[in-house]
Amino acid sequence: MAQLLSATEIQEKVGQLSGWHLEGKEIRCQKTFKDFVEAIAWVNKLVEPAEAAGHHPDITISYNKVIVSLTTHDAGGLTELDFDLATVISSL
Numbered sequence: 001m002a003q004l005l006s007a008t009e010i011q012e013k014v015g016q017l018s019g020w021h022l023e024g025k026e027i028r029c030q031k032t033f034k035d036f037v038e039a040i041a042w043v044n045k046l047v048e049p050a051e052a053a054g055h056h057p058d059i060t061i062s063y064n065k066v067i068v069s070l071t072t073h074d075a076g077g078l079t080e081l082d083f084d085l086a087t088v089i090s091s092l
C-alpha cells in the first residue's frame with residue numbers, strides 16, 4: 001500500500017502544485033468552464049489517466065464548476081499517488 005506522506009512533505013508538495021490546496025486529508029482543485037458540456041468534457045479527460053494510475057479522484061460537478069479531490073482512500077490520507085495524479089490533471 002502507498003505510504004502516507006508527513007505533514008511537512010504535504011506542505012512542500014502543495015506549495016509546488018499550482019491551483020491545488022489542502023483540505024483536511026485531501027488536495028483539491030476547482031475549475032470553471034463555459035457550461036456543463038465543457039465541464040463534462042474536461043472530466044472525461046481525467047478518466048484515462050486515472051484508470052492508468054489505478055487511482056481515482058472524487059469529483060463534484062455543479063453545472064459549469066468541477067471540484068476534483070484527491071486522497072488515497074486505502075491509506076486514509078495523502079500519498080505520492082495523489083500528487084502524481086494531480087500533476088497529470090493539471091497538465092490536461
Ligand SMILES: C[C@H](O)[C@H](O)[C@H]1CNC2=NC(N)=NC(=O)C2=N1
Pocket residue numbers: 054055056057058070071072073074075
Ligand atoms: C484495488 C484498487 O486498485 C484500489 O481500491 C484503488 C482504486 N482507486 C483508488 N483511488 C483512490 N483515490 N484511492 C484509493 O485508495 C484507491 N484504491
